[in-house]
Amino acid sequence: xxSFLHRYELDTSAPTVAQAxxxxxxxxxxxxxxxxxxxxxxxxxxxxxxDGLPAERAVxxxxxxxxxxxxxxxxxxxxxxxxxxxxxTACVVAxxxxxxxxxxxxxxxxxxxxxxxxxxxxxxxxxVVGRERPEVEKLDDSPPTTAYPSGHTGASTAFYLxxxxxxxxxxxxxxxxxxxxxxxxxxxxxxxxxLYRGMHSLTDVLVGAANxxxxxxxxxxxxxxxxxxxxxxxx
Numbered sequence: 001x002x003s004f005l006h007r008y009e010l011d012t013s014a015p016t017v018a019q020a021x022x023x024x025x026x027x028x029x030x031x032x033x034x035x036x037x038x039x040x041x042x043x044x045x046x047x048x049x050x051d052g053l054p055a056e057r058a059v060x061x062x063x064x065x066x067x068x069x070x071x072x073x074x075x076x077x078x079x080x081x082x083x084x085x086x087x088x089t090a091c092v093v094a095x096x097x098x099x100x101x102x103x104x105x106x107x108x109x110x111x112x113x114x115x116x117x118x119x120x121x122x123x124x125x126x127x128v129v130g131r132e133r134p135e136v137e138k139l140d141d142s143p144p145t146t147a148y149p150s151g152h153t154g155a156s157t158a159f160y161l162x163x164x165x166x167x168x169x170x171x172x173x174x175x176x177x178x179x180x181x182x183x184x185x186x187x188x189x190x191x192x193x194x195l196y197r198g199m200h201s202l203t204d205v206l207v208g209a210a211n212x213x214x215x216x217x218x219x220x221x222x223x224x225x226x227x228x229x230x231x232x233x234x235x
Contacts (some may be wrong), residue, residue: 003227004220005168011225020106020223027119028222034119035214043148046203053137054133056201059136063196071196072139078193079140081186082152082158087159091115092120094163102169104131106223111162114212118158121211122151132202139197150191150208157187157212158219165220187212 003010046053077221080086091111098108123145131148144153161181170176191205200208 005165007221007225007227008102008104008110008223010227012104013226014104015106015223018110024113025224027224028113028218031218032121035123035211035218038129039121039211040123040128042207043125043131046148047131053201053203056167057134059195059202060136060198062202064136064198067139067196073150075193075196076139076165078189079152079197082156082190082194084151084155087115088153091159095126098166104182106156107225110219110222111159112214113222114158114162117215117218118154118212119151121215122149122154122208125149126151129219131201134201136168136198138199140199142199147200147210148204150194150204150209152194153191153200153205153208154185154211154215156190157209159212160184160186161213161216162220165216191215 023117095108096110099105102108114220126145126148129148130146133142133147143151160183164180167179169182170179187209191209194200195202195205
């Protein structure tokens with residue numbers, strides 16, 4: 001696990017653009033296509049043989065019945081943290097900051113790759129599955145995409161999980177743990193907010209979160225790095 005989290009510190013050698021592009025295609029994009037098939041398969045199972053999982057309606061209705069003004073406001077903020085404009089802006093800032101601090105363009109691209117892979121899987125699977133949103137009052141305008149999987153949850157999970165990986169570079173143990181916990185709480189809050197606001201069913205959010213996790217892992221691992229030194233040290 002240590003070699004995975006610190007792979008860009010253990011091997012700082014610069015790849016060529018062609019090497020990075022090849023690794024991204026083979027180690028990130030190709031597995032993402034296989035993951036897309038899984039996401040679509042689950043979606044078609046939910047909307048087909050499982051008849052939309054009627055039991056999930058009770059979850060959506062429970063959130064709708066327990067709405068209060070202060071939660072309406074709080075979940076609006078949390079929902080917007082997972083919105084496209086916010087994530088893209090945060091991603092650009094993260095890429096620029098990483099590039100400036102490390103001078104490693106191949107490493108700085110990781111947050112952008114995580115979010116881009118997530119978006120690619122989300123947008124295309126959403127078109128294929130075409131699941132309707134819950135039949136409750138919605139507190140947000142419905143975007144043109146369908147409900148499955150949750151794009152807000154997926155984008156925030158992909159981005160903030162990548163931030164959690166980056167937080168492992170913090171040397172002070174208490175601060176490292178604090179930042180890690182805080183950034184991991186964000187996608188949980190976003191997913192809950194999307195349920196509360198009637199924009200998604202439970203499985204939309206769960207698969208969206210899984211999409212973010214998978215894409216963050218693929219992005220972090222996209223470039224071949226030599227971490228054998230860490231393995232030898234551990235041995």
